[in-house]
Amino acid sequence: MKVFWLVQTAADLPEDDDWLAAEERARLQSMSVAKRREDWRLGRWTAKRAVTAAWSEFVGEPEPPDDASVVIRPAPDGAPEAYVQGERAPLTVSISHSAHNGLSAVAARPVALGCDIEEIAERSDRFVEDYFTERERTIVGGVAGDERALAATLIWSAKESALKALREGLRLDTRAVEVSLTGGLARSSVNSGLTGEEWSPLLVRHGARNFRGLWRTHGRFVLTVVAEREPEIIRCRHEGGLPL
Numbered sequence: 001m002k003v004f005w006l007v008q009t010a011a012d013l014p015e016d017d018d019w020l021a022a023e024e025r026a027r028l029q030s031m032s033v034a035k036r037r038e039d040w041r042l043g044r045w046t047a048k049r050a051v052t053a054a055w056s057e058f059v060g061e062p063e064p065p066d067d068a069s070v071v072i073r074p075a076p077d078g079a080p081e082a083y084v085q086g087e088r089a090p091l092t093v094s095i096s097h098s099a100h101n102g103l104s105a106v107a108a109r110p111v112a113l114g115c116d117i118e119e120i121a122e123r124s125d126r127f128v129e130d131y132f133t134e135r136e137r138t139i140v141g142g143v144a145g146d147e148r149a150l151a152a153t154l155i156w157s158a159k160e161s162a163l164k165a166l167r168e169g170l171r172l173d174t175r176a177v178e179v180s181l182t183g184g185l186a187r188s189s190v191n192s193g194l195t196g197e198e199w200s201p202l203l204v205r206h207g208a209r210n211f212r213g214l215w216r217t218h219g220r221f222v223l224t225v226v227a228e229r230e231p232e233i234i235r236c237r238h239e240g241g242l243p244l
């Protein structure tokens with residue numbers, strides 16, 4: 001299953017809001033907290049760029065709609081959904097933001113899909129005890145220093161991706177999903193992409209349901225993408241995109 005992904009930073013954002021649809025501009029203006037406005041705007045920008053990049057592949061039309069015609073609305077459960085001229089686009093979209101960086105992943109609908117970007121940072125023993133399963137705690141406990149920060153951030157990110165794929169978010173107990181690092185902690189250990197992108201595999205279990213995932217580092221961040229089916233990952237090509 002093909003998944004397009006894109007990271008954008010606050011520096012990629014246009015200064016104006018012309019690329020937002022009228023209903024999105026109204027939503028933005030209703031947000032009182034500056035950080036929330038910044039995150040939301042970056043998430044919308046990244047998702048729209050990813051949707052238009054994936055458009056011809058998934059929708060089969062050569063020309064994507066312009067940015068202001070694509071509306072990313074939250075469904076009642078909170079998951080983002082793409083609409084064009086009032087019609088639900090045949091795409092599944094996921095959004096994440098962390099420290100002025102936005103990540104979006106897009107696949108053809110219908111599929112369970114989630115993505116997450118997290119800044120690599122130490123997590124306290126308390127955090128790991130409270131939110132991780134016993135097996136996950138064993139993975140984190142088996143490494144030290146920078147590797148511990150990477151392992152804890154990566155497991156947390158994969159959980160968030162899976163909770164988004166389930167469309168539940170933190171309404172579910174984080175221990176209800178369990179991450180296995182099937183490729184270990186080695187960065188870029190497999191080439192799983194159509195375009196030579198190197199990501200490493202992971203697996204997330206939710207009861208009897210298995211989600212396939214991929215992860216990689218991106219500067220000081222970890223990126224995870226989790227889906228119901230094996231993702232084949234494709235980086236969107238956009239002039240504003242980050243060089244990797």
Ligand SMILES: CC(C)(COP(=O)(O)OP(=O)(O)OC[C@H]1O[C@@H](n2cnc3c(N)ncnc32)[C@H](O)[C@@H]1OP(=O)(O)O)[C@@H](O)C(=O)NCCC(=O)NCCS
Nearest residue numbers: 039040043077078079080095096097164167168169170171
């Ligand atoms: C999904 C969730 C875990 C994201 O966690 P986070 O670390 O804050 O944020 P991230 O930047 O990684 O992801 C945020 C994006 O997740 C997406 N998202 C939110 N709820 C989602 C859900 N139920 N399913 C899938 N995606 C969801 C949104 O697109 C959101 O970005 P946006 O609001 O700018 O559109 C969290 O928002 C959550 O638990 N939501 C469900 C519960 C809820 O709605 N609580 C109300 C707020 S207290």
